[in-house]
Amino acid sequence: MRPDRATETFEAQRPRLLRLAYRMLGSHAEAEDILQEAWLRWDRSDRAAIAEPAAWLTRVVSRLCLDQMKSARARRESYPGTWLPEPLIEPQDDSLRADNLTLTLMMALERLTPLERAAFLLHDVFGEGLDEVAETIGRSPAATRQLAARARAHVRIDRPRHAVPKEAGEVLARAFFEACRQGDPAVLGRILARDVQVHSDGGGKVLAFLNVIAGAERVARLYAGLARKPGPRPEFLGAVTIDGLPGFLSRVGGHLQTTALQIRDDGRIAAIFITRNPDKLAGLRPGRQNGLSG
Incomplete structure (x- = not known):
């Protein structure tokens, strides 16, 4: 019908x-x-x-x-521990991406006021005219212009200068997974930036790092320690693109998780975003992609 x-x-x-x-x-x-x-x-x-x-x-x-x-x-x-946006697993065909926001920029948007976020998204990302945005958010065009400008200044430092080629991102994602699974500090030392940060979101439902883990040496020791613990080994389920960042889907101790990697221009990993909260992964199934197309 x-x-x-x-x-x-x-x-x-x-x-x-x-x-x-x-x-x-x-x-x-x-x-x-x-x-x-x-x-x-x-x-x-x-x-x-x-x-x-x-x-x-x-x-x-x-x-x-x-x-x-x-x-x-x-x-x-x-919220218990670190909050991360729900992971958006995107199509491998980059032409299907409707905007240019990465997970790091989504995190930067969290620092904005609701009106700043709305003005920036509607005007800068979704291409709405300034007058239309002003009408939508109930502010004058001049005030809306200021809101968008402030938001732009806040997120500018988090916008990557160069996109990581898909193949290079997948190689690094697999190398990072294997180094973590083996607890190999030498490999981790080569691929992690000195000031790398690990953000982990368990939502109080599953084990996760409550605080941000910072520094390459500390992160390498952390994964080396986890690899030595008895129990089931992490299982790699596939390389994926998560909110514009290279990453992978894996299963750890019976729980699905996504890991997204922010990669610097020199090829080292600057930030790691791990989502373990099962409420945020309910729509994911190994071997099938999940996302918002448009």
Whole structure:
């Protein structure tokens, strides 16, 4: 049965709206909830009076996200240990990427106010005009321009200057996994930046590092110690792209986890982002990709 015009219009916008909601909130589940509410409002609206459905839906989703971000910020302040965005496992075909945000930039966005984040995403990432963004967030164009500029300044230092070729990223991801599994400090010393940081998100549900682990020597000792412990060995399930960063999916002690690597221009690993919280991995299945296309 052919869907009606209202459904067709909404579904045509769904990929873009879903990416926007995810970038605003850092959560797949919350982004889906936002789209469900947006659909209900669209379905109840006087669509004949809506001249530009895409702009109307963008405003609705953005405003719903802004409301959601207030409670999300409060929840993250009491989050056990490090909070990371839910991992976005992306298609291997880079042409399917709809924006240029990496996990490191998603982390930088967490330092912004909700309005700064909205202004930056809508204007700089999703290409909305300044007047449209101002109307969406309920601020003047001049104030919106300042919000976007402040956000841009905050995230500029976290934007990588050069993208890592996919093949090089996969090689380094596999080398890092093997070095950690073997607890090989020599290899780790060659591939880790001196000021490398490890961020680990277990959400209080599974074991994870509660604090950021910093420094190549400390990180190498940590993985050497873990490799010496008795128990099941980590299992490599495949190289993947996680929010624009090279990484891999693995199973450790019966638990799935994703590991994303921020790689410097000199080829060394500057940051490691490990997601173990099962709530954030519920949609992942070994051997199948999961992500938001658009």
